Amino acid sequence: MSVRNSSARQTGARTNPTNSRSSRRRTFFTIVVLFAVIGVFLVRLVDIQVVQADSLTADSVGNRSVGQVVYGSRGEVVDANGVVLAGTVMRYNITMSPVNATPFKRTVDGKKVVISVAEAAAEIGAATGQTGDAILLTIGAALEANAKANFAYIAQKVDVDVLRAVQELHIPWTYSENSPSRVYPNGAVAGNMLGYLSGEGVPQAGLESGQDTCLASTNGSETYEKGADGVRIPGSSVTSTEAVDGGDVITTIDSDLNWFVQQTLAARAQETGAAWATAVVQDVKTGKLLAVADYPSVDPNNVGGTKNPEDRGSRAFTQSFEPGSTFKALTMASVLDAGAATLETGIVAPYRYLPANGANINDSHAHPDQHMTLTGVLIDSSNTGMSKFGEKLTDQQRYDYMKAFGVGTPTETGFPREDGGILHPVDEWDNQTSYATMFGQGLTTTALQVASIYQTIANDGVRMPVQLVEGCRQADGTMANVPDQVGTRVLSEKAAQDTSDVLEMVYQKSWVQSKWNIPGYRVAAKTGTAQMPDGQGGYSNGYLVSVSGYAPADDPQYVVSVSIADPVKLNTSAAPAPVFQEIMSQVLKKYRAVPSGVTAPDLPSTW
Amino acid sequence: MSDNLARVSLSIEREPYEAPARRGFRLVSAAPNRRTRPRIFYALTAVAGMAAIIVAQLLLSVGISQGAYEISSLQSSQSELGRTAASVSEDLVRVSSPQSLATNAEGLGMVSNSNPVYLRLSDGAVLGAPASASGSQAGAASLVPNSLLAGSTPLSALPEDTTGTGETLAITSAPVVPAGLAAPTTR
Numbered sequence: 033m034s035v036r037n038s039s040a041r042q043t044g045a046r047t048n049p050t051n052s053r054s055s056r057r058r059t060f061f062t063i064v065v066l067f068a069v070i071g072v073f074l075v076r077l078v079d080i081q082v083v084q085a086d087s088l089t090a091d092s093v094g095n096r097s098v099g100q101v102v103y104g105s106r107g108e109v110v111d112a113n114g115v116v117l118a119g120t121v122m123r124y125n126i127t128m129s130p131v132n133a134t135p136f137k138r139t140v141d142g143k144k145v146v147i148s149v150a151e152a153a154a155e156i157g158a159a160t161g162q163t164g165d166a167i168l169l170t171i172g173a174a175l176e177a178n179a180k181a182n183f184a185y186i187a188q189k190v191d192v193d194v195l196r197a198v199q200e201l202h203i204p205w206t207y208s209e210n211s212p213s214r215v216y217p218n219g220a221v222a223g224n225m226l227g228y229l230s231g232e233g234v235p236q237a238g239l240e241s242g243q244d245t246c247l248a249s250t251n252g253s254e255t256y257e258k259g260a261d262g263v264r265i266p267g268s269s270v271t272s273t274e275a276v277d278g279g280d281v282i283t284t285i286d287s288d289l290n291w292f293v294q295q296t297l298a299a300r301a302q303e304t305g306a307a308w309a310t311a312v313v314q315d316v317k318t319g320k321l322l323a324v325a326d327y328p329s330v331d332p333n334n335v336g337g338t339k340n341p342e343d344r345g346s347r348a349f350t351q352s353f354e355p356g357s358t359f360k361a362l363t364m365a366s367v368l369d370a371g372a373a374t375l376e377t378g379i380v381a382p383y384r385y386l387p388a389n390g391a392n393i394n395d396s397h398a399h400p401d402q403h404m405t406l407t408g409v410l411i412d413s414s415n416t417g418m419s420k421f422g423e424k425l426t427d428q429q430r431y432d433y434m435k436a437f438g439v440g441t442p443t444e445t446g447f448p449r450e451d452g453g454i455l456h457p458v459d460e461w462d463n464q465t466s467y468a469t470m471f472g473q474g475l476t477t478t479a480l481q482v483a484s485i486y487q488t489i490a491n492d493g494v495r496m497p498v499q500l501v502e503g504c505r506q507a508d509g510t511m512a513n514v515p516d517q518v519g520t521r522v523l524s525e526k527a528a529q530d531t532s533d534v535l536e537m538v539y540q541k542s543w544v545q546s547k548w549n550i551p552g553y554r555v556a557a558k559t560g561t562a563q564m565p566d567g568q569g570g571y572s573n574g575y576l577v578s579v580s581g582y583a584p585a586d587d588p589q590y591v592v593s594v595s596i597a598d599p600v601k602l603n604t605s606a607a608p609a610p611v612f613q614e615i616m617s618q619v620l621k622k623y624r625a626v627p628s629g630v631t632a633p634d635l636p637s638t639w
Numbered sequence: 640m641s642d643n644l645a646r647v648s649l650s651i652e653r654e655p656y657e658a659p660a661r662r663g664f665r666l667v668s669a670a671p672n673r674r675t676r677p678r679i680f681y682a683l684t685a686v687a688g689m690a691a692i693i694v695a696q697l698l699l700s701v702g703i704s705q706g707a708y709e710i711s712s713l714q715s716s717q718s719e720l721g722r723t724a725a726s727v728s729e730d731l732v733r734v735s736s737p738q739s740l741a742t743n744a745e746g747l748g749m750v751s752n753s754n755p756v757y758l759r760l761s762d763g764a765v766l767g768a769p770a771s772a773s774g775s776q777a778g779a780a781s782l783v784p785n786s787l788l789a790g791s792t793p794l795s796a797l798p799e800d801t802t803g804t805g806e807t808l809a810i811t812s813a814p815v816v817p818a819g820l821a822a823p824t825t826r
Contacts, residue, residue: 121729122722192726217732219785265707291737291783298782334786552757552766621755627766629759 103212104249107278109226109239111287112322112502116217118226118240118332123189123213126160126198130174130181132205152203159197160187189213214240220329221291222283224346225447225500228332237345239281239501242448246504246513249278279512282502284320289313289622293325296614297594301327304599304607307574310348310479311611313619314487314591316582318517319496321445321480322590322619324348349445352453352476353597356562357413358580359472361535362485363422364406366433369493369527372424375534378405378639381417389463393419396561407534408637410558411541415471422470427458430469436495436522437485439477443498444515453477472562479578483593486580489531490556490588493523532556533633536585540632547609550583550617552627557581557612559605564598574598577605579612583620584628590619738785746795 080088109118136152137144147155149171154164167186174184187194189211198206214229227238235241252275257265293311301309306327313323326346330338338344367373381402384394393416402408402417409417422430434440440455453476461469468474477485480498488495496519503511523531535556539548544559559579566572578595582588592615594608619625733739741751752772758765 116732119732121725191729192722215729215787217729217787218736219738219787220783221737221785288737291741294783295741295781302782329783331784331786334784337784337786551768552755617754627757627759 099253099255101210102252102254102272102275103210104251104275105212105277106214106233106249107247107280107504109243109247109281109283111222111283111285111290112320113286115287117222117283117285117287118214118216120212121215123191123211124195125188125209125211126156126186126190126195127207127209128171128184128186129205129207130171130184131179132182133171134205136204138202147203152201155201156186156198156203156206159201160190160194162187214332216332218287218291219333220331221287221294222285222324223330223332224326224344225285225324225349226332227448228330228335228344238448239283242446243281243501243504246281247278250276252276277507279507280505282505282511284315284322284499284502285324286322286622289619290323290325292618293323293615294327294329296611296618297325298327298329300607300611301596301599303601304596305601306596306599306607308343308347308351308598309594309596309608310346310351311592311594311615312348312479312483313615314483314498314593316487316490316588316591317496318499319484319487319519320499323615324480324500345449346447348479349447349450350478352451352478352481353564353576353595354475354562355472355477355482356560356576356578357472358482358558358560358578358593359475359477359485360410360413360418360470361489361531361558361580362434362437362439363418363430363470364410364534365489365523365527365531366430367406367421367424368530369433369523370425370429373406373421375406375530375635376639377421378403379409379417379420380404381409381412381414381420383416385416385419387419387423387463387467389466391419391463391467393467403639405636405639407537407635410534410538411637413559418471419467422467427461427466431455431458433522434469434475436520437488438481438495438498439475439485443478443480443484445480445498445500446515447500450480451476451478453481472560479593479595482578482580482595483591486582486591486593488522489528489535490582490591491519491528492525493521493528494519495522532585532588533635535581536632537635537637539581539585541637544579544605544609547606548579548581548613548616550613550620553583553620553625554585554628554630554632555581555583555616556585556588559609561603561605572598574600575603577603577607579605579608581612581616583616584625585632586628586630587626589625590616590623592616592619733787734791736785736788738781738783739788739791742781742788742793743795746793748795 103122106120108116108120110116133149133152135146135148138147139145150164150168153167153171156162157164157167170184170186174181186198186206195208199208212233214233216223216226216228225238227240227242228236229240230236235244235247240247252273254270254272256270293313297309297311300306309327311323311325312321314321324346326348328338328340328343330344335344368375381395381404383398383400384392386392395415396413402412402414404412404414404417406421408414409421425433434455440453442450442452455475456465461474465474484495484498487498497515497517499515499517501513501515503514505511535558536554539545539555539557542548542557542559548555548557557579558581560577562576562578563571564574564576574597576595576597577599578593580591580593582591592612594611594615596608596611599607744751750772754767754770754772756765756767756769
């Protein structure tokens with residue numbers, strides 16, 4: 033091999049000598065041309081890569097890359113049965129380019145027709161429910177503000193049907209953009225409690241605000257390259273940040289029951305001319321809230337429809353009031369639990385009672401001195417009688433019982449800005465307050481706290497944390513933020529049972545018996561009528577009338593607490609009693625509570 | 640190849656095969672033809688190969704872009720169908736709201752009764768007082784507003800010839816209900 037190669041080299045050398053000079057010149061020429069070409073390329077390269085780099089990059093990104101927001105979906109708020117109370121839907125904004133709003137050609141039946149701007153505007157208006165003139169005005173206004181205006185809204189947050197109707201028109205200067213929106217399919221059902229979002233999607237109130245850490249989603253983005261016709265170039269680079277959907281808030285509310293409670297409450301509140309009203313249904317064994325109703329109801333789909341901003345929240349959580357006589361159940365339970373009195377203990381209840389400390393107590397109606405037991409005091413709702421029992425405990429003892437029942441502390445629902453009510457420390461009580469707190473004046477509670485007091489008595493003396501939210505359901509189905517559900521014993525079983533028996537006597541013997549009677553069931557309940565503060569440290573002429581109770585009394589399962597504020601046409605407990613009756617009947621029927629078999633106890637009310 | 644050792648070993652090995660090697664001599668035609676033919680063949684093969692690669696590449700990229708268009712059109716139809724599904728299920732949720740159900744039920748003459756009466760099987764006792772429903776909610780406008788239902792018509796108010804293929808199911812014969820249900824005459 034080496035021999036053959038060397039001979040070939042010798043042959044080549046032998047043929048070249050005659051052309052060597054021209055060959056060298058040709059080589060030189062080629063190299064010069066080559067360098068010249070390379071030079072041109074080099075200059076162009078520097079020009080493109082360095083000199084014009086920024087503007088070219090900007091152009092290319094604009095031409096080829098499409099950046100898109102990938103919307104994360106805000107979590108749903110669902111009721112105990114999975115019914116969606118608040119959900120996220122996609123809505124669309126119809127936009128346009130006013131500067132490009134010119135006549136265009138459209139093919140109709142094979143013929144090209146010129147569509148004027150006015151005609152196009154009329155067509156859009158027909159689709160979006162506006163007038164064509166309104167759209168022409170929008171165009172005019174946008175151009176007046178900026179002669180080169182390239183963006184204006186025609187309609188915002190329209191549904192897919194409108195979007196399609198507009199897209200069908202194929203008007204070249206109209207566009208659309210996505211706009212995720214919140215929808216509340218059940219309208220005002222639990223609306224006060226749900227809260228709402230602002231137009232920009234910022235939570236404003238209620239669960240939307242309180243559970244925002246669970247519900248909130250994170251938007252992602254996606255960038256890819258597209259061809260002239262908008263189709264993604266295969267294999268083009270895609271950079272994306274994934275959108276993270278929010279978790280779902282599972283509430284303990286039953287939406288159907290909540291609707292019924294709201295409807296019943298609203299009917300009665302309107303009938304009696306009330307300022308506002310609340311109703312709460314709570315499960316005795318678990319402390320779960322089954323319904324929380326407010327009147328007036330707010331429809332979160334149309335918050336603007338509720339004129340008074342105070343009506344947009346949920347007063348059941350945020351409005352505390354002096355509970356009045358429904359609170360006597362707590363005082364009675366405390367006295368019985370401390371062993372200071374029994375159901376046989378008798379007192380003499382005068383119309384006016386002037387205790388040694390200088391307080392001045394009187395009953396709502398004049399009466400001679402009465403020989404009463406606790407049962408009699410509760411049936412007649414006697415303030416003087418209650419005072420004579422209440423004073424058997426020290427102020428500190430009663431304060432401790434109130435704290436144990438949850439008075440003065442917001443409940444465990446975690447509702448934003450929930451009111452804990454006012455319960456002053458014992459050393460701030462004056463002589464009158466010392467007695468007034470026995471029958472529910474001189475302190476305030478929310479409707480929830482009153483319901484919770486009755487839940488404790490009904491549940492053999494064990495107070496369950498008030499629960500509104502089951503937890504936050506994550507995308508993988510696991511539950512986070514599950515609230516603690518450990519009950520605390522407030523009363524002995526005996527004291528709770530005795531209190532319950534007395535409340536059952538109240539239900540049977542009360543003057544509103546015919547209005548709250550539920551045949552077939554044993555019920556324990558108490559009315560309350562409390563003067564409302566006038567906001568200047570005194571009392572107004574308005575009353576807050578309420579009824580709280582539970583059923584079936586032989587195996588308590590549901591607490592219902594109804595409060596109606598300032599019912600000008602009927603300011604007694606006769607206003608809430610029929611509401612209590614209807615709601616409780618519905619609850620017992622809905623949850624198939626077994627009618628009571630045994631007859632109610634009969635306790636002596638006098639001695 | 641220039642290795643000495645190898646040559647020595649070859650010469651040693653060749654000796655026994657001298658006689659058969661002589662039989663293989665034969666006349667060979669002139670060289671030029673034989674040398675040029677393989678070169679053209681190789682060139683053609685190379686060019687054909689490149690052409691094949693280019694064609695394959697072209698077909699592949701045509702196929703991929705075809706796929707891209709297909710993906711694009713499928714994606715857009717998927718998103719359109721997704722929009723339709725979302726919009727339809729939104730309608731469904733809306734008409735299943737308590738307000739809509741109550742309005743429709745009342746439109747059909749149904750009356751809500753929150754006064755249940757129970758028959759206890761053990762002793763045949765009737766718990767509660769059986770009475771015709773008072774219709775406490777009947778006739779009353781919904782006091783729990785739902786602005787999503789604005790403009791929707793109760794089924795009973797739909798014209799009778801509406802077929803059931805539209806957005807809402809039509810009940811063709813709404814029962815005629817006298818004022819207040821008659822009490823049952825069963826004894």
